[in-house]
Amino acid sequence: MRPTIHEQLSGVGRLLDLAQESHPLPAETSELLSNARRLIKRVAASWDTALPFLLDDNARLTELLDNGVEAQTPLPTDLRAVAAKNEELRGALAQLITTIPRDPEFRERRAEVGRYLQWRIAADPS
């Protein structure tokens, strides 16, 4: 499918570069263009991996939360539904975190949640 998502994003980047180079711009306008470029770079860097990351994250979250709601898992191709499911599961984890006691016997459970969160921060392509 042409132009691909990446081709379109790099096209936007090229047009922004041309606007920047066409004539001297006020500093505020240059900053706006830089910010627009940053956003495009982020989308380009995460576009391909967003869906597999979210599917993997949803599986890990489901296991961590032990809620076993496999039947309602959205189809792997529907990015919007997968992202909505991810938000729902992350909300459940946020709720769980507030209920884990600080007693030493729950240290392993806290560590388990901590390890998962560290994994997610490192793996999140966005």
Place this chain on the structure above:
Amino acid sequence: MTPPSEIDDRLTRFLSDQLKGVDARVVGLNRIGVGRSRDNWVFDLVTDHNGTEHSEPLILRSDPDGGLVDTDRNVEFALLGLLESSDLPTPGARWLDADGRWLGRPSLIMERCPGDCDYRVLSDTQRSITERRALAESFCDLLAQVHSTDWQTLGLSAVLDGSGQLGAPAELDAWEKVLRQNQLEPLPELDFAIAGLRASAPEPARTVLVHADFKPGNILLDGDRITALLDWELAHLGDPLEDLGWVTQPLRQGEHLIDGAWDAADLIARYERATGFEVDHNSLQWWQAFSTFKTAVMQVSGLRSFLDGRSDEPYRPTRRVLATLLDFVVQEDLR
């Protein structure tokens, strides 16, 4: 962005009202700083006193539409007024438009001190290592001076809320509130951090005036001379380790430390000598982690401003900030 002619008109009308009919002119109005999120204007106020012209260099600082944190301009104005009778180098506060009725947005007009702010001055290779180290030492001494300010005699508790709980738990509550007001989605990373930080919050070592955004970027330098410490909008009464944690946190090393010439241990040792107080290293670690949490909350708030169309800076909680924060909380729980 408001055009200069409109700022000029608004300023002239506001100052004429404040000066009760004295003939006043705004001269040399010029916007300073890069970026649409900062709205600072320098100008000279020229007044006529019995045929003699008097010129005063001033700076107008207006709240951005989408700042990282909402702060109360009344408090900053009153605090600067009280600090004028201290030894701290602060700009004199001249006028306040608290609700933006005159100037469009809440605004402060302050005395304009000589010099420039440079947040990367300690890594400025135009300066020798000896010069940079001397600057770093003077910044450290300035921080010690802030913490040695006699806030009780100056009456700062009338302006800064010092009535309730102070220190770590209060600051954590305050910044959690900012987070809840701004978060657009579940952020379990920050809930995990809050739970861990709350469980290990240290008792305040003592109560001092905390600047809460101490950095070279807020220090006005005229050559090597400090002429003013700026941006008091987050100042409050609290634990001195809050500022010390802010300046020694790993995320801001590039601003506060000098590779091979001025590390965190140097800064802490000099601070201890200047204040006469020993730093509790466990508590300091907590405050360093809190500083990272605060940075993450500012990023969440910045993202909200961007998505609401109030800011042009596409902030977001970054991997570096979240990873640093989680590393601390996980390690702390294992201790």
